Amino acid sequence: MLLRHTTEKEIDRKALTINPAKTCQPVGAMYAALGVHGCLPHSHGSQGCCSYHRSALTRHYKEPVMAATSSFTEGSSVFGGQANLLQAIGTIFSVYDPDIIAVHSTCLSETIGDDLKQIVAKANADGKVPDGKHVIEASTPSYVGSHVTGYHNMLQSIVQHFAIKTDEAKRQVNLLAGWVEPSDMRELKRISKMMGIKTVLVPDTSDVLDAPMTGKFEMYPKGGTTIPELVSMGDSMKTVAIGEWATKGAAIALDNNCKVPFDMLDLPIGVKATDRFIMSLSKAGAVAVPEEIDRERGRLVDMITDMHQYFYGKRVALFGDPDQLLPLCEFLLDLDMVPAYVVSGTPGKTFGKRMKEIFGDKIDQVKFKNGANADMFQLHQWIKQEGVDLLIGNTYGKYIALDEKIPFLRMGFPIVDRVGHSYFPTLGYMGGIRILEKILDLLMQYQDENSPEEKVELVM
């Protein structure tokens, strides 16, 4: 009983988070920046943060994650970190030679009031940025928002810095990805290709954080959105942004600066959300939906038909990022399952509103919470009060699952005790099939293990 100290009775907590269901902004900024080719993330603060963020990403993706740090000392935190950052920019270009340095702040540099914009401007003015190279920056104070906010802020910066509108309109669609796996990025590209639409996907961590084994260590692996692609985004016909919490700022920036209109969508998880995504893409690219995509959808629906009796009425507890939780809840409801408890540490006022839309008159069936004090301790307490049949969330859910003996589907960030997430997508219809396969495996395994001998069935 690892979490034996969790009490069933809820106490009113005002000032305390126990077992957080989120982490901090810079790790998200780092992940987003890694999805740009030739980009080295830079953490403006003390060494510890940078080291933790790199470790967190390394554990999840099992790939080298590079990032530099301003290495604050006591002095920098008193006199400000400008000197550190200027020195860092010089060192990085001469030693690590990236095309882009993506600087994000940390709690510390934010609190002492370092103005990244101004420091980066000074670096440019002082000639510290070689020709053709770029320094972009995003403010990512962790005491506001979560890792998703950090991803959002860096994505917005990337788009803002590079996208330019010229006179030459391009037959292409911008695809802004929320925080998903490299496998999902790859899937998004596969879908666009099948549909015959030229898309610019940003960020794109495929071939960066699922790089093949070559016997070489590459500081800047092959993948990532390239600078010319980023620049061209200003001339696209439309932007399709998936995952409001992660992509909204970037979508708005493209609209404001380059007059590229956008569709704001959920991550395409499950049937309906994928339908919406495909429709939006087809409209944006002015193409018909190819038959093969219809057939993928058909296979997903077929699988639900075949197995629907196993889904019916199963109670599920979920935790993670809003962008993932919302369409996932919708999917579970379509499977006739009951998303009973939903927790996200990431704040955002629209969460409640969206939950109500998705649940409709079933809203009474769910207890949900996001933002301050929405943590896994809370989730565990709810589960203790009335159990669930399935738990969905990142690796940290393991303790609850083991203690309460609940089948546990790992989805979200971080997953540090299993592999597969960076190789198999959960987005799109094919991703839906994978989610179903995983859920069914778990439920059936549970049934096999817990049925009396005479009730064990070969055919399920």
Place this chain on the structure above:
Amino acid sequence: MSKYIKDRTPQIVTIGEDQHDLACEKKSAAGSVSQRACVFCGSRVVLYPIADALHLVHGPIGCAAYTWDIRGAMSSGPQLHRLSFSTDLREKDVVFGGEKKLYSALTELIESYKPEAVFIYSTCIVGVIGDDVEAVARRLSNETGVDVLPVMSEGFKGTKKDGYKAACDALMKLVGTDDNYLPPKYSINILGDFNLAGELWILAEYYKRIGVEIIACLTGDGRVEQVRKCHKASLNVVQCSGSMMHVAKEMEKKYDIPFKKVSYFGIEDMSDALYEVAQHFNDPELMANARTLVSEEIAKLIPALQPYRQKLEGKKAAIYVGGAFKAISLVKALRLLGMQTVVVGSQTGNKDDYNLLQKICDKGTVIVDDSNPNELSDFVKQTGADLFIGGVKERPIAYKLGLGFCDHNHERKEALAGFVGMLNFAKEVYASVCSPVWKFIQK
């Protein structure tokens, strides 16, 4: 592009080629992809294994989230240390101060968990906004009767090593608070073992076999009550000297307890650790027990190691770990497997350790302080290493280079201490270096 960061040359030495001493204990250059962590990280890893204490991270959420149960320090009893408590500072707190929040968080926590003691870790931001954590701790101690110990671990104040010191300072406030305890005849404390993968349990068994009792381990499988009475021990045996030397010295000053610096890794060092303890008590029976134990264990171990040694003979290893003391044992243990160390470095080594490394390593070995992925990857290529020993951030780099890897930091799942640990080590190194997977890549 120049390969190395300017001014880093003094921190790199190739034995036989460079004449200078290795420079160390320097700040990392701004802009480096350093593998180092922070003061808070150092404190957290040292104190975290105390399982019946409550560990509250005072700061924004990330600092707590990243250190949530990352160390795999096992407890034979309570598991309170495995929960992640944070004050989760928000913008408002940063502006108006977080003391109130800290106070009310702790009142709630102490009431519901009735912990034996509380550690409050202050992170960077707390140092900057100027919360008086010490005052809050004092007030709570008075009001609740529970020892509430501030750990002044603001990340920017130095390196991980400074975090060890902050942790030691907090520990020293608990040491000696139970004076009524009567110690057994031959008693020691183990300092600097964190019971990763149950290592302490292996050591405890050895010491029991020779007739010595452990009063406290700081801090593996730790209990507050043991820390309170550990000043009654006759000897402190210090393993991870980087982290715990400070406590050892303080206890020597304050309670007149001598200490011995040992390592439990590898046959030589493990045997010495037992002999030195036996010798300290100057009882022939203890010494005889130690001899029997060592010869019994070695008689079992050597033949068991043989098949691995045969396969590993002549292979080369690169080491990059937290402290340099650990690296010394590693060099010796690798030798026992017939392997040669060609690169060795650490995040925060000190002069003595590096000097010793320069002495015991062969010609051509690269010794490096506070390195980064570019350098490490280069050194590995230059020297043709077959194995990398390091931590979480080095693992994927090693794999990408097509090398075997062995974790010798927080993430490890194998007990590497003691005789059985040596065998585990051999197996792990063998499994990695001789894995058939390497034949699929052309280096």
